[in-house]
Amino acid sequence: MSFIAILGAGPLGGAIAHKIAARDRIREVRLIDGDGSVAAGKALDIVQSAPIEGFSTRLSGGTSILAAAGAAAIVLADQAAGGAEYSGDTGLAVLREVARFEKATPIVFAGATHQELLRQAAFELRMNPARLIGSAPFALESALRALAGLVVDGSGVEISLRVLGAPPDSAVVAWEEATAFGQPLSSQIAAHEIAGLASRIPGLWPPGPYALASAAARIVEAIVDGSRRRFSCFVALGRGRAAAMPVELDEDGVLRVVEPALTPQERTLLDNALERNR
Numbered sequence: 001m002s003f004i005a006i007l008g009a010g011p012l013g014g015a016i017a018h019k020i021a022a023r024d025r026i027r028e029v030r031l032i033d034g035d036g037s038v039a040a041g042k043a044l045d046i047v048q049s050a051p052i053e054g055f056s057t058r059l060s061g062g063t064s065i066l067a068a069a070g071a072a073a074i075v076l077a078d079q080a081a082g083g084a085e086y087s088g089d090t091g092l093a094v095l096r097e098v099a100r101f102e103k104a105t106p107i108v109f110a111g112a113t114h115q116e117l118l119r120q121a122a123f124e125l126r127m128n129p130a131r132l133i134g135s136a137p138f139a140l141e142s143a144l145r146a147l148a149g150l151v152v153d154g155s156g157v158e159i160s161l162r163v164l165g166a167p168p169d170s171a172v173v174a175w176e177e178a179t180a181f182g183q184p185l186s187s188q189i190a191a192h193e194i195a196g197l198a199s200r201i202p203g204l205w206p207p208g209p210y211a212l213a214s215a216a217a218r219i220v221e222a223i224v225d226g227s228r229r230r231f232s233c234f235v236a237l238g239r240g241r242a243a244a245m246p247v248e249l250d251e252d253g254v255l256r257v258v259e260p261a262l263t264p265q266e267r268t269l270l271d272n273a274l275e276r277n278r
Helices: 011-023 036-053 088-101 114-123 136-151 191-199 209-225 264-276
Strands: 004-007 028-032 058-062 073-076 107-109 132-134 163-166 170-173 231-238 241-250 253-257
Touching (some): 004 011, 011 028, 036 058, 073 088, 073 209, 107 209, 114 132, 114 231, 136 191, 136 231, 170 264, 209 241, 231 253, 241 264
Parallel strands (some): 107 132
Antiparallel strands (some): 163 170, 241 253
């Protein structure tokens, strides 16, 4: 039986566990943290909400990272103590430990600060880049879609766009291929309104725990169940670079990095962003 392991039972880790469980598409979630009582308590709290929300996902909490062995996907989140996202030497130490017993399982970097940690995992720890996926850009994409929906007096669900590069300062939006209700977005809103949406990106970063959790949950489902959808995710791109790009996912992680349709100006901005993040 496939299960998902979440490393870290802080606000983000708990929100991811709840989001995955409530969607009821994964049979089991294991919440792992150095503070086992917090992990177990959050798992129990989510389980007790199951009859209300109508899901049957099994949840458990514990301290041993070895409980992640055999997972369909491992999600890196935040620590219960202090609520800080895994980063720096602490994050690398956790990834080294994971690498000892898992060589192929996809790892979802759920935090807004995880771009650098993903880059280090690929180029310092020499982990397979295809198994490393950062889901935070998908949360930013969702925020932009919601704002664009307001501009066209519709729902963000009907908006399609891609966030590339390195948010917040080096983010690039592929406006050339963005659509609303199946039509080019540029045909429905003025150029100054598109510029206004782009200017709001720094204020939308970092996304909050719920948005980050929702994004991570969808990425996990795409890995476990497969998906024909494309997602904006942080990925390792070679030459020491890591940035957000559209990707297709399967059970092994990144199936393909997709080259988006960009204007010459957008292409220049993306190339500059990639060079700055190496």
